[in-house]
Amino acid sequence: MCIRDRILAVLVQMAAGAWSDEVARTAGLRLPIRTAALQMVLSTTAPQQTLQPVISAVSRMLSLKQLNNGAFLIGGGWQGDPTPERRSYTLRQESVEGNWRTACELLPVVGQQQIVRAWCGLEALSFDDLPFIGPIKGLDGLTVAAGFSGHGFALAPAVGMVVAEQLVGGVTPELDGLEAGRMGSFEEE
Template sequence: MTAHFDLIVIGGGIMGCASAIRAAQHGMRVAMIERASIGGGASGVNAGTLSLQIKRVKLMPYALAGHRIWEEAGEQVGFAKTGGLTLAFTDVEAEQLRERMTAKREAGAPIHFLSQAEVREKAPNLCERVKLASWCAEDGYANSSLTGTYYRAALREAGVTIIEGADAPLLARAKGGFQARIADEEVHGTRILLACGAGLEPAMAMFGVHIPVRVRVNSVSVTERAPRLVDPVIGHVTGLLTLKQKGNGTVLIGGGWQGRIDERTGASEVDPETIIPNLQLAQFVLPALARLRVVRCWTGFEVNVADFYPLAGPLPGVEGAYVLGCVRGGYTIGPYIGRLMGDLIAGREPEMPLFDPARLLAAAVQ
């Protein structure tokens, strides 16, 4: 059996879904192929933090636009605007915080610096040793576990054909475009978009393009429910802590601490040697956490390339093929950069520039 489409999207995370929806809105016939379930990978297991304070300066315009998309989705994605604090506890950290947040403010993020007294007013249960804090009223979070439900409904509304449970499809060029073989079924597309996260490197290699992609295994922990301890999203200037208390009273703790990958199966798992210092830092910042039990820890993949900027544009040397991924802060930025990619594939001019993957091949030659 062979089905024909204008575009095949490989990967059902936020960025793949946003691209597919946008292309379909432009009149393209689109098929979405996902190895497991829509939003079931990194897009659905991250901590859901929507903080402008942890975005790179060059990516700030994309983060601001992505944040607005999440806010428009509202209750459908569990959006909450709580404001956010980033903390410094030493003179060195305070100088780092002032330098970094000033640059981000100049890039458009509504960030302000607070005195110790102002920090205590916004979050009285925090550690009293705060030297300096930055505040962004736009910061907050969404419920990443709702990602799949939200995007599946949006894909269907846009008329996108969804194919789930398609583990390791074989991708190849074909007459008039591309094909994806899944068991006994063939899906044919005039164009193809690779948006498959941790699977990007082998997917690109199927078309003879070799761009190294680093896979990180970020860990997240959640506590039992507790009375209200903190309202804002909390971060540390080092980036080694994100902390938020959800509406149900649980506290989510992350910060990019790494889990482990089973080299044999490719599965990820929690590493106690990194979970423990993450929890210790969280307890230092919010001492009341000492009274709570951690009920669950889990991991999710994050990917990046050598320069830590996105892969977003045509797949070099393969006409009609595109790649999208490796976006730091992809949960916030993903909905918007996916829209830009959908515009590009449909022949429209994106309203903001994308990030040509060919730059990495050029760098490798040099």
């Protein structure tokens, strides 16, 4: 559904993920984020539970977990391509294969499975990979939470609490380095 009429609001929270820059433009702002299509791969179900924690590697692009049904869910920042209108994506076969190969090298039992499917999630990346959280200077009542660079699901509970407190004038922790205006004005040029 698309709302075409204006809605009067005293407080507005802008948190539209990969489309936050589009929402910002409706308020005359330029939000410095770009959209990335980050790939995920799902395997067939393994006969036994092998992996308990999530595996990540410092020197490799990998996030590997085994789901309750035994299938492996593999990610790690491998790129697909967002479509120009940023409503869909195209998979990169070399990324799917590279992600799978990396998982198999780290945990050989993964190689005994097959790829069931691969997909991308559209993510908002900030210029410094840190999210923008907080009020927009000069626009009273407008706060932003965007540009999480692939970490939004992990940070969402804490960010939700902080943003709710910001909106109602409550006490919030220091957000040094995450403030919305850290790179200057968001005003359109």
